[in-house]
Amino acid sequence: MSTQLASARPRILRPWQVAAAVAVLAVALGVLYASTRTKAEVRVVNPDYETIESTVSTTGTVVPARDFPARANFTGVVDKIYVHLGEKVKAGQMLIQMKDQYAVPRLEKARADLDDAEVTEQNVLDNGSKEDRLGMQADLQKAQTERDQAVTALDSMEQIAKHGSVSGAELDAANQRVQAAQMNLGVIEKRMTDRYSAQDIKSWKDTVAADKASVAAEKVSWANANISTPIAGTVYVLPTHLYDFVPAGTDMLHVADLSHIQVRANFEEPDMEKIHVGQAVDVTWDGAPGRTWHGHLEAKPLAVTRANGRSVGECLIGLDDDHGDLPLDTNVAVIVATEKREHALSIPREALYTENGKQYVYRVDGDELRRTEVATKMSNAMRIEITGGLTAKDTIVRHVDTDQKLSDGLHIKVVN
Template sequence: MANSGQTRSTTILLWIGGLVGAILIIFGIRALTREKIPVRVTTASLQPLISTVPTTGKVEPIHEYQAHAPGPGVIQKIYVEVNQHIKAGTLLMRMNDADAIARLASAQSTLSGAQLNQQVIGSGGTLEERTHFNQDIAAAQTEQRNAQNDLATEQKLQQQGAASAGEVLRAQQRLQTANTALANAQSHTASRFDSGDQRGAAARLNDAKNNLTAAQAGVAAVDIRSPIDGTVYSIPFSAYDFVPSGADDLLDVADLTKLQVRAYFDEPVIGQLAQGQPVKIVWDARPNVAWHGHILRAPTTVSSYGTRSVGEAIITVDDAKGDLLPNVNVTVTVTVSELPDALSIPREALHTEGANNYVYRIVNGHLTQTPVKVGAVNLTRVQITSGLDKNETVVLGPVMSSQELVDGLQVIQVK
């Protein structure tokens, strides 16, 4: 009986062992035959890493002269052509001077009248008036002398008893009347113009002088000359065109070897910009030519530009030779960092969750999530500052885009 029970126990153990073995064999076979996910791989390598920030901008001349019309009028003649190099003082354009000459004649006439008016006031009147006044004074003086002589005679006769007191009184009254008449004539001459008249005449004379100066400048301004050396790059008007007073841009002159670009950068990249950073400049009209410059003034404030929040930067063009025109739109690309020998990987190999960055390495045929720290970034590559070594293999992604990478996934490399 004991042997029979022992036999049954042994049989059960054998069945259990066989079942476990079969399960292990099945799982082993499945593990050995499980499909491995094909993935594309690359290696971390040392190579130059250049980070750039592109945007658009507008070319501006640093030294420019814009001709303005001195007054409303007609362009009489244009002496230069577009793209012509000129020296300071070159005659550019002449306006019709008929109106300017008429204004000058009027100003000269007004000045002459103001000068004459001040002279009259300072002299006490015109020559005719002064002659008349002097004649009145002379007559009054003669009457005064006659009255004085008559009074003396009457007084002498009264002492001799030959004249009455009434006759002496009438002689005194005559003298008094003559003195009053002389005083009035002299006072009228001296007080005809007061200090207010003199100040008014001086003010009118000063205004007339200023108007004459302006009219003379207007005549001189009909000949429009360039105050700078440069190139004529725009003439929007033609001879015999009428232009209003102060019309802008009759003609534009600039030194085309000294240009700058006013560019606007989106707010997120402003912090990467700094004075002196190199810039590449491209103009669509000449796609095979590139100009170079540097940031003269980095953005200091943020403002609205259409629907964008931007910062304004001024970029100096270092190699302008007259082949880049003012007021054209260009594409500028700023190099914000340049590392000659940076350990980097393609950007598609980098994964980010929140503030954490990681890559997938392949260890014993399985994906291993590996944290890394990053540095400079450009459009295609990212610098790895820690977490990877040179030539270490990392996964770019699955061959089939529908498949997802997860830690521990069994994979096979496909280059």
């Protein structure tokens, strides 16, 4: 009986047995979790040595280096068009004429008035016209003859008076004749050398100056209606037609030297300190996929303008390899190489993370990730230079294909 009671008692586990059982259970659960856990699928990349350029990009417009817009100087009607689209013209060639029936008569009258004034001025400076001078020369000779004859007659009377055959009245008359002849000769001589006063000369010089100003003004008025080109080039814009009514200020046509074109580009204010005259520039156009034009920065912005909430500075870019295949007024993409480094260790920008001012990557260690801080320097739109924290032998995560968040120690599966 006592033996049966003893065998029916429950068996009591000792502490070490309980601990062993818990450890076994934990290991089993860990193995089960590890076997069922989903690994993050990632794509990886190795840091690589390559040439890296830091760039600034914007958009621009193709413009001619020298452009002449033929603008309407007044509201009116187009009377004549002397050129056609695509025509090559020489400097000074007439382009277009606005209707102004008074321009030519006014200019001709101003020129006629100037001619008259200049002739009169020259006559004043020469003490008379050629006809006047010829007349005065004849008067001078006549006066000299009269004086000589008067002097001769006086001498004869004085000789005769010694014998008492001439009265005192006759002798006085002879003297008066000599004095009158001498006075008349003096007047003629002065008229030939000093006919006009200094005030007369100044007055005519002022008249000529005023008439020259009138001619200049009428030339401007005439040129406002008859527009010529100051530069040689090609007519590349001609929206105007004969007999069009155009408001003042309208661009009726454009002439440009198409062998020298530029790109006018606006750079954001923060980028302006990165760009400098002479830096290399790449230009692309959607109209020619795969084609790149090369140039250089010719001028930095002198001022910042603000429009539509943007602060920008305008720059001019010269093209070095354009051959007339980049149309004017097209919109192009502009990339300026602000800095270049050869054989730089770099990674894709998407592989770099930033938190609290620190930059880091996720380095692959077996099937786990290790958060690794790195030092960076140059960068562009695609890559960033690594100056510390990684080597070319390391492998880092470039992209995760699952919804899992990358973290230190995360188990991964490389899928690329």
